[in-house]
Amino acid sequence: MIKLTIDGKKIEVKENTTVLDAAKKLGIYIPTLCYHSIIKPYGACRLCLVEVVENERKQLVASCIHPVSEGLKVYTNTEEVQQTRKMTLELLLARCPNSEILKKLASQLGVKKVRFESRDDDCILCGLCVRACEEIVGIGAISFAYRGDKRETGPPFKRAASICIGCGTCAYVCPTGAIKLTEIVDTPTQHYWESPFKKVKCRICGDYNLEPECDSDLLKYDD
Amino acid sequence: MNKRLSDPIQLVNLREEIIASQDPEQVCITVCCGTGCSASGAGDVMAAFEEELQKQGLEAKIATRRTGCHGFCERGPLVVIYPKKIFYQRVSVKDVPEVVTETIRKDNIIERLLYVDPTSAKKIVYEDEVPFYRYQERLIFGENGLIDPTKITDYIALGGYSALAKVISEMKSDDIISEIKRSGLRGRGGAGFPTGKKWEICRKEKGDFKYIICNGDEGDPGAFMDRSLLEGNPHSVLEGMIIGAYAIGATEGYIYIRNEYPLAVKNFSVALEQAREWGFLGHSILGSDFSFDMKLNRGAGAFVCGEETGLIASIEGRTGEPRPRPPYPAQKGLWGRPTNINNVKTWANVPLIINKGAEWYSKIGTKTSRGTMIFSLVGKINNTGLVEVPMGVKLKDMIYKIGGGIPEGKEFKAVQTGGPSGGCIPASLIDLCIDYEELTNVGSMMGSGGMIVMDENTCMVDTAKYFLSFTKEESCGKCTPCREGVDRMHHVLSEITAGRGKEGDIELLQELADYVSKASLCALGGTAPNPVLTTIRYFRDECEAHIKDKKCPAGVCKALIQYYIDPEKCNGCHLCFKSCPQGAISGELKSPHSIDQQKCSKCGVCFESCKFEAVILRR
Numbered sequence: 001m002i003k004l005t006i007d008g009k010k011i012e013v014k015e016n017t018t019v020l021d022a023a024k025k026l027g028i029y030i031p032t033l034c035y036h037s038i039i040k041p042y043g044a045c046r047l048c049l050v051e052v053v054e055n056e057r058k059q060l061v062a063s064c065i066h067p068v069s070e071g072l073k074v075y076t077n078t079e080e081v082q083q084t085r086k087m088t089l090e091l092l093l094a095r096c097p098n099s100e101i102l103k104k105l106a107s108q109l110g111v112k113k114v115r116f117e118s119r120d121d122d123c124i125l126c127g128l129c130v131r132a133c134e135e136i137v138g139i140g141a142i143s144f145a146y147r148g149d150k151r152e153t154g155p156p157f158k159r160a161a162s163i164c165i166g167c168g169t170c171a172y173v174c175p176t177g178a179i180k181l182t183e184i185v186d187t188p189t190q191h192y193w194e195s196p197f198k199k200v201k202c203r204i205c206g207d208y209n210l211e212p213e214c215d216s217d218l219l220k221y222d223d
Numbered sequence: 224m225n226k227r228l229s230d231p232i233q234l235v236n237l238r239e240e241i242i243a244s245q246d247p248e249q250v251c252i253t254v255c256c257g258t259g260c261s262a263s264g265a266g267d268v269m270a271a272f273e274e275e276l277q278k279q280g281l282e283a284k285i286a287t288r289r290t291g292c293h294g295f296c297e298r299g300p301l302v303v304i305y306p307k308k309i310f311y312q313r314v315s316v317k318d319v320p321e322v323v324t325e326t327i328r329k330d331n332i333i334e335r336l337l338y339v340d341p342t343s344a345k346k347i348v349y350e351d352e353v354p355f356y357r358y359q360e361r362l363i364f365g366e367n368g369l370i371d372p373t374k375i376t377d378y379i380a381l382g383g384y385s386a387l388a389k390v391i392s393e394m395k396s397d398d399i400i401s402e403i404k405r406s407g408l409r410g411r412g413g414a415g416f417p418t419g420k421k422w423e424i425c426r427k428e429k430g431d432f433k434y435i436i437c438n439g440d441e442g443d444p445g446a447f448m449d450r451s452l453l454e455g456n457p458h459s460v461l462e463g464m465i466i467g468a469y470a471i472g473a474t475e476g477y478i479y480i481r482n483e484y485p486l487a488v489k490n491f492s493v494a495l496e497q498a499r500e501w502g503f504l505g506h507s508i509l510g511s512d513f514s515f516d517m518k519l520n521r522g523a524g525a526f527v528c529g530e531e532t533g534l535i536a537s538i539e540g541r542t543g544e545p546r547p548r549p550p551y552p553a554q555k556g557l558w559g560r561p562t563n564i565n566n567v568k569t570w571a572n573v574p575l576i577i578n579k580g581a582e583w584y585s586k587i588g589t590k591t592s593r594g595t596m597i598f599s600l601v602g603k604i605n606n607t608g609l610v611e612v613p614m615g616v617k618l619k620d621m622i623y624k625i626g627g628g629i630p631e632g633k634e635f636k637a638v639q640t641g642g643p644s645g646g647c648i649p650a651s652l653i654d655l656c657i658d659y660e661e662l663t664n665v666g667s668m669m670g671s672g673g674m675i676v677m678d679e680n681t682c683m684v685d686t687a688k689y690f691l692s693f694t695k696e697e698s699c700g701k702c703t704p705c706r707e708g709v710d711r712m713h714h715v716l717s718e719i720t721a722g723r724g725k726e727g728d729i730e731l732l733q734e735l736a737d738y739v740s741k742a743s744l745c746a747l748g749g750t751a752p753n754p755v756l757t758t759i760r761y762f763r764d765e766c767e768a769h770i771k772d773k774k775c776p777a778g779v780c781k782a783l784i785q786y787y788i789d790p791e792k793c794n795g796c797h798l799c800f801k802s803c804p805q806g807a808i809s810g811e812l813k814s815p816h817s818i819d820q821q822k823c824s825k826c827g828v829c830f831e832s833c834k835f836e837a838v839i840l841r842r
Contacts, residue, residue, distance in 0.1 A: 043547040044701045046742050060741050065547050080741075087738045091707035115731065116711050125700065144542060144700075147525065149710040151700030 004072040019063040019074055020048055028076055030063050031085065031105055033092075033175055034126035039135055041065040045126050047088050047105075051075040060084060086111050096121050099176040122178035125151055129170035129179055137169050227502040229510040231388035234379070241380045250285050250327065251305040252276075253368065254314075257292025257451055258486060259608075260299035264315065268300050271319040279323055288377075291367040291455015291490075294609035295355050298338060303350050303368065310350040311336040341605050341627045355606045358624045360587070362595050363571050364448075364611040367455035372490045375497040378458040384503055386577035390466050391511045394577075399470035400426060403573065405581035407593030412438055412529075412566030413641060413670040414746070415592070415659040421563060425553040426471050428561040433473040436557065436564040437464055438534060439480040439487065442526040443642025444693060446673035448597040448609050449567040453480060453487035456571070457494035461517070463573030465503060468515045471563050476515065479534055481522040492519055526643075526697035530745050531564045533699065544699045545745035566671065568597055588614030592658035596669070600626050602676035603633065614658045618648065621657065622676065633678040637761070641670025643690040643697075644750030646757030647683060666757045668750065682779035683762040684769050688716040690754040698747060705748030708739035712755060722782040724770035729759055778842045781825040785841040788829075790815035792837035799829035799838060 001012045006023050013022045018041060023030050034045035043062035050063045053073040060081070063074075075081065086109055093102050094116035102124070127144065130153055134140040141161040145152055155161030171181040228234050254260070254269045269289055276282045293301050298312035304326060311322065314336060325331040337346040338353055347353050350368075370377035378384070390399055404419030425433060437460060441449040453460060464476055480487050495517055498504040506514045520538050527533045528543040535557050537543040556562020572594060576584045585593050592614035598621070600610050605627035612621070622628065622635055629635050637647045640657075646667035648655065655661055659669050677686065691713040700706040712735045715728055736752030743749050759766060768774045775783040788799070788808075793815040800808045800816060807823040810816030818829070830838045 042701075043744060044703070046703050046744070049742055062547055062744070067549060084738060084742050087708075087734070088703050088742065091703060091711065094711075095707060117714070124703075125706070127701075144544075146700070147527070148696045148698040148700045149706060150696075151706060 002068045002070050002072075004068050004070070004074065006074040007076055013068055015068075017068050019050060019052070019061070019066045019068060019072075022068055023050075023063065023074070023076060030076055031109065032064055033101075033105075033124065034128060035064040036128055036132070036173060039128060039131045039173070042127055042131065045088065045092075045124065047085055049081060049084050049088075051078050051081055082109070085109055090114050091116065092124050095119050096124055096176055096178075098122070099124070101175050122176055123153060124176055124178075125153065126175060127153070128173040128175065129153060132169045132173045137165070137167055139163055139165060141165075142170060226500050229502065231392045231509050234384060234388050234509065238379055238382070238385070241376050245380065248306055251288055252285060252322075252327070253288045253290050253303045253305065255291070255293045255299060255301040255303075255368070256289040257296070257299075257367075257454055258447070258484075259292065259296030260301055261486070263299045263313075265300035267316050268302065268314055268319060271316045272323070275319050275323045279328070281323065281327065285327060288371050289373075290370060291372045292451035292609065293368045294359075294361075294364060294451070294611070295353070295606065296609070297605070297607040302336075308350040309348060310338060310353060312338045342623075355608065355610075355625055355627065358620060359611050360595050360613050361611045362575055362587075363459070363568065364452065364455075364597055364609065366459065367451065370456065372455050372457055373493050375458060375494070375501060378456070382578065383458055383574075384462055386574035387462050387465055387469075387503060388509060389577055390469055391509050391513060396426060396470050396472065399466065399577070402581045403470075403576060406576045406584040407581075407588075407591075408569065408572055408576060408584070409592065409659065410566060411568035411572070411596065411671070413644070413668060415669060418565060418569055418572075421553065421565070422467065422471050424551075425473075425561050425563040428553055430561045432475075432560050433471055434557045434560060434562040435464060435468050435471060435473040435476045436531075436534065436538070436562060437476070437478040437567060437570055438529060438531065438564055439478055439484075439567050440522045440529040440534060441484075441567070441671060442481065442524075442529050442697070443644075443671055443673045445601040445675050446599045446642055446671050448599050448672055450484050450487050451609055452567055452571055452597070453484065454490050457487075457491045458498070459571045459574060460567055461491075461494050461498055462503070463570035464517065465498075465508065465515060466573050466577060467563065467565070467570065469508075469513055473563065474515055476517040477520050477538055477557070478517060479520045479522055479528070479538060481524050481528075483524055488519065488521060495519060525699075526693075527699045527745075527747055530747055532745070534564065535562065542699075544701050545747070547744055568672075589656065589658045591660050596657075596672055598672045598674045600674050600676065602639075602674075603629055603678035603681070604676040605630050612657075615656045617653075618655045618657060619653045621674070622653070626676065629676070629678050633680065635676070636679050636681055637677045637683065637686075639667075639675040639677065639686065639690075639754070640673065641668040641750075641753075642673040643693045644668060644747070644753055645670045645673070646753040647677070647686065647761065648757070649761040651761075666760055667753065680777055680779070682720075682775050682777040683758045683765050684716060684775075685720055685777075685779050687754045687758040688713065688720055691716060691751070694747065694751040698751070702742075702744040702748065704739045704742040705744065705751065708735050708743075709748070709751050711735060712739070712752065716755070719766070719769045720775070720780040720782065722769075722773050722780075724773075726770070728770055729763070729766055733759060774842055776842060778840050783842075784825060785820065786818055786823060786825060786827070786830055787839055787841060788816050788818055789837050789839050790817075792835050794835060794837075796834070798832050798834070802828045802832045804828065 003012050009026050030048050032048045034042050041064040043065035048063045049060045052061050089106050089111045094114050097118040133142050141164040142155050168181050171179040256265045300314050302311040302314045400423050408418040409415040522528050525543045528537045530545045533543045533545040552562040588594050595611050595613050597611045601607050635650050637649050639647045662669050695709050695713050698705045736756050740749050740752050768776050778784050795813040797812050805822045805824050807819045
């Protein structure tokens with residue numbers, strides 16, 4: 001077991017526990033976007049940054065992926081942490097001005113104004129869809145493409161992914177609702193990437209569900 | 224014939240044999256065939272020498288050698304004639320017959336091919352006397368000019384692989400690590416982590432299968448020292464790696480070279496094959512019970528793959544994207560196993576330290592930064608090239624003694640060190656001693672050793688914008704601060720250079736820079752704001768001139784400058800009229816011309832073409 005303190009509160013957790021999970025045990029809230037409890041942490045959105053002091057070295061780390069260590073001191077709500085979270089949200093809101101979850105988080109964290117020119121995007125590139133398709137569905141029909149400011153998600157070459165089973169997991173985990181899964185005519189469905197395909201039986205539950213039933217429970221958001 | 228050496232004694236004997244077969248007085252024409260010289264036609268020059276020697280019946284008497292990069296790329300193709308080390312520069316194919324007839328046959332010097340020192344205007348005959356070389360201490364890079372990189376015997380003759388033989392026959396893993404630790408060697412990739420300590424961590428990590436990696440994904444604009452080392456002396460890097468593998472207990476190694484470096488890939492592949500053939504790689508190296516082999520991995524040209532976790536992901540066949548540390552590569556690296564990554568130059572230092580000892584090595588450089596560093600000196604400087612100097616060298620000496628000053632007598636304004644992650648050091652800090660700490664203190668960093676010199680005609684805001692446009696595109700885009708933050712900073716700078724800067728822009732840039740450097744996932748984002756921060760720190764006046772006065776003092780930002788013609792000086796020669804690509808200049812022959820500001824694209828062609836200084840740049 002590893003002993004650490006979070007915001008002055010002592011806690012003992014198993015080795016390899018993340019700071020986020022340890023904080024949850026203490027009932028301390030840390031906002032997240034690219035995190036999902038049953039998908040491997042990724043540390044990309046940086047909303048969950050917290051301050052840690054290790055061997056007298058202070059740094060900001062992503063709590064969703066940073067492992068606890070003996071004697072670690074964690075501060076989840078310092079001024080610096082708050083400023084950083086606000087800036088992350090401000091930048092994401094400038095990217096996706098219509099996202100409900102971002103608006104909600106912004107009001108919660110006190111982001112009053114967005115100082116940057118708005119862009120009309122829905123996707124915050126958190127990668128939950130990519131990781132869910134690979135880790136939970138076991139398909140890997142979508143991935144990231146390009147890099148830097150041109151990064152985006154989608155099936156290979158933005159063409160219909162023939163391996164997509166239409167389970168809708170990606171749409172389900174998407175925090176901003178950027179992935180739309182709409183039923184067209186009788187059975188074929190379409191992603192927003194314009195990949196038409198015939199619905200296939202879920203290989204786990206055998207149904208033609210949009211969300212395979214057996215996965216639905218697992219995919220529920222924690223909060 | 225089996226060339227495999229089965230014990231260290233055989234290596235000693237082999238070296239003696241090679242040396243005995245060489246005549247120290249042998250006349251040898253060496254042509255630098257590094258990338259710079261090759262681009263200026265060194266390959267043809269070499270072929271011409273071979274042909275000419277044959278024509279004159281000298282091919283049996285005179286030796287020739289294609290060497291790696293000598294460093295003085297500005298003056299290529301370079302020819303050095305041994306044993307006297309006569310130094311000819313900018314040699315072309317048509318000079319070759321004369322060199323053979325005059326210099327080789329009659330021992331006459333050809334004046335026109337000599338290097339003229341721009342400071343003293345003196346002609347220099349011998350390589351060692353060229354100021355560019357004289358003030359250097361070429362411990363790592365010096366052998367480049369002496370060996371043919373595709374011949375392992377050339378390397379062995381100079382003492383190559385003797386460090387490996389030494390560690391295998393008389394040193395234990397702990398001895399090697401303690402030697403490297405005592406030498407004070409720090410990572411040459413930029414961050415400067417103590418190499419010995421890094422090795423020790425990986426050594427102590429549990430696991431029966433460990434990897435070592437050489438990071439040859441040099442991607443900084445203007446940096447090419449890793450490339451030249453891999454091209455010119457691949458065995459020195461390889462020997463360092465084999466020693467490292469022995470010390471760490473690794474059984475497999477990778478070298479990651481970007482595919483844009485075809486000659487480095489080729490020469491290193493040749494080196495790997497030769498090392499296997501001669502028993503320096505593979506099963507039971509030099510007859511010991513140590514086995515180790517290497518693979519070469521070609522990178523697809525992503526800057527972010529120079530970041531260690533990104534590089535590992537790339538070798539594993541995944542997208543080159545960094546991941547948060549811990550776990551560090553030493554704990555969980557390639558394929559989840561303990562891995563030690565070092566830069567090309569770091570590995571190349573290892574044989575030197577083993578051969579000459581930690582005591583000797585630690586005497587070079589400064590208290591915290593030992594040894595030498597190879598810088599690529601580029602930009603607005605007379606002597607462009609690769610420079611190896613002891614750590615702690617003064618910036619002033621770099622620019623004026625080695626670099627030969629600024630061309631056209633212009634004023635030195637700043638130097639950008641450490642590539643896009645570094646900062647701009649102003650001329651006022653010219654007495655700075657260059658080492659890891661000093662550079663960090665002034666807001667820049669060592670990085671991989673890039674040094675871009677800027678003169679009075681460089682706009683610092685524009686420079687910061689350039690570096691951000693690089694990091695914006697080269698960021699992997701995984702984390703929000705680096706992807707969104709750098710992009711927004713670039714946008715603010717673009718607005719400023721376009722004359723649309725607003726009050727508060729500098730503060731916004733500072734806020735974003737602080738955020739990006741603290742919140743980013745990897746060091747790419749962590750250091751990306753450095754060029755902006757140093758520009759604000761040292762050149763705030765220039766930033767404010769752009770924002771408040773809508774002026775670019777250096778006369779670079781097109782939106783903030785104007786060209787006009789002084790009617791007093793213009794004699795109507797019509798030259799600017801003919802050269803203007805926009806058709807923006809009007810005027811009759813022999814009467815003053817004028818520029819239509821609406822049509823003018825501010826390319827500056829008229830300014831350059833005017834022989835009467837009648838075209839004026841209004842800043």
